[in-house]
Amino acid sequence: MKLTSIEGSFNADLHDIVHALEHKGQVEFVHVSQADAARKRLRAETDKGREVQIVLPRSASIKDGAVVHLSEDLAIVLRVDTGARMVLVPHDIQSAMRLGHWCGNLHWKVEFNAGSMSVQLDGPEGQYRARLQDLESLADFHIDESAS
Helix, strand or coil, X not given: CEECCCCEECCCCCXXXXXXXXXXXXXXXXXXXXXXXXXXXEEEECCCCCEEEEECCCCCCCCCCEXXXXXXXXXXXXXXCCXXXXXXXXXXXXXXXXXXXXXXXXXXXXXXXXXXXXXXXXXXXXXXXXXXXXXXXXXXXXXXXCXX
């Protein structure tokens, strides 16, 4: 599938439309490395195995959350890997709720996965660990050192 334009942003103007498609399982993500995000042309594969060719005009740029295809039954969204991450694994649902609330209050950029949260590190990892120490008495979780 050849993709030649940015339709909008999943993070802003197209959120509701893409979110509705996501509930139907009709959203595919293309993970792009930080180095490849500067390119205008690249071949990639969505998380569901669809081969795509991204060919953008000079005026467009690859950004996290860019929607490169949108139809009634499919949205394709770019996810730019921004680098270092810390994976947090809550041990129960109550801890998951507290951990999610905590990270949200700190305005951390988080991606939710099955059974874990991946926090994008915008600064030294030690600062994030220090902030999490305050939560240890309120939530049961651990940092997955093998995934960081």
